[in-house]
Amino acid sequence: xxxxxxxxxxxxxxxxxxxxxxxxxxxxxxxxxxxxxxxxxxxxxxxxxxxxxxxxxxxxxxxxxxxxxxxxxxxxxxxxxxxxxxxxxxxxxxxxxxxxxxxxxxxxxxxxxxx
Amino acid sequence: xxxxxxxxxxxxxxxxxxxxxxxxxxxxxxxxxxxxxxxxxxxxxxxxxxxxxxxxxxxxxxxxxxxxxxxxxxxxxxxxxxxxxxxxxxxxxxxxxxxxxxxxxxxxxxxxxxxx
Numbered sequence: 001x002x003x004x005x006x007x008x009x010x011x012x013x014x015x016x017x018x019x020x021x022x023x024x025x026x027x028x029x030x031x032x033x034x035x036x037x038x039x040x041x042x043x044x045x046x047x048x049x050x051x052x053x054x055x056x057x058x059x060x061x062x063x064x065x066x067x068x069x070x071x072x073x074x075x076x077x078x079x080x081x082x083x084x085x086x087x088x089x090x091x092x093x094x095x096x097x098x099x100x101x102x103x104x105x106x107x108x109x110x111x112x113x114x115x
Numbered sequence: 116x117x118x119x120x121x122x123x124x125x126x127x128x129x130x131x132x133x134x135x136x137x138x139x140x141x142x143x144x145x146x147x148x149x150x151x152x153x154x155x156x157x158x159x160x161x162x163x164x165x166x167x168x169x170x171x172x173x174x175x176x177x178x179x180x181x182x183x184x185x186x187x188x189x190x191x192x193x194x195x196x197x198x199x200x201x202x203x204x205x206x207x208x209x210x211x212x213x214x215x216x217x218x219x220x221x222x223x224x225x226x227x228x229x230x231x
Contacts, residue, residue: 004158042119042204042221043159090158104149104219106158 002026004107006091012113013081021076021110023091031094031102032074033058034066036087043090049074081114117142119207119222127228132195136225138188138205146208146217150179150190153202153224162190200229
């Protein structure tokens with residue numbers, strides 16, 4: 001089991017460029033989510049998905065798009081990068097995401113810098 | 116607004132010593148409380164998950180406590196090792212209204228450094 005994998009590990013973008021952060025999990029988890037982590041702040045939820053074909057917004061969704069065509073993959077798209085999107089991005093997955101005690105597994109993160 | 120506050124922000128202790136990290140929260144409706152360990156440059160890894168009815172939970176040298184009445188939790192690390200150097204993040208889960216999914220509120224973490 002590779003767990004949750006993310007690519008790339010590092011990325012530098014210019015303002016206005018677009019890119020896709022990749023996330024995949026091999027644990028057959030239904031629930032997947034994207035977070036950003038900024039200095040001095042807790043992780044903040046960007047978007048999440050409760051299963052293939054179903055996505056919803058988190059607390060900071062502006063400037064990001066997601067789709068979930070398969071159970072395994074949950075890419076995060078930056079439409080037009082801005083310096084405010086400089087951050088470390090984490091993808092996470094859990095079995096169901098239901099309000100219970102599902103353990104959440106995090107990927108290794110993608111460090112994004114927008115200049 | 117749901118909030119999770121952790122203290123101290125940072126802590127330095129000698130290898131072999133014990134330490135306790137604190138977490139206060141205002142989250143409702145409460146579902147569970149988690150402690151994560153995050154090594155530098157890596158994603159968070161779960162240490163413990165506690166529901167409303169659990170007061171104490173251990174994972175090796177890590178022991179978490181929960182007082183749901185006062186909305187406080189602590190993480191006690193016994194006989195610290197150099198590998199314990201990391202950020203420790205308290206996360207409180209509330210039940211969402213739609214799908215019944217959880218909504219997680221993350222603390223900003225305590226940066227723990229163990230020195231030999």
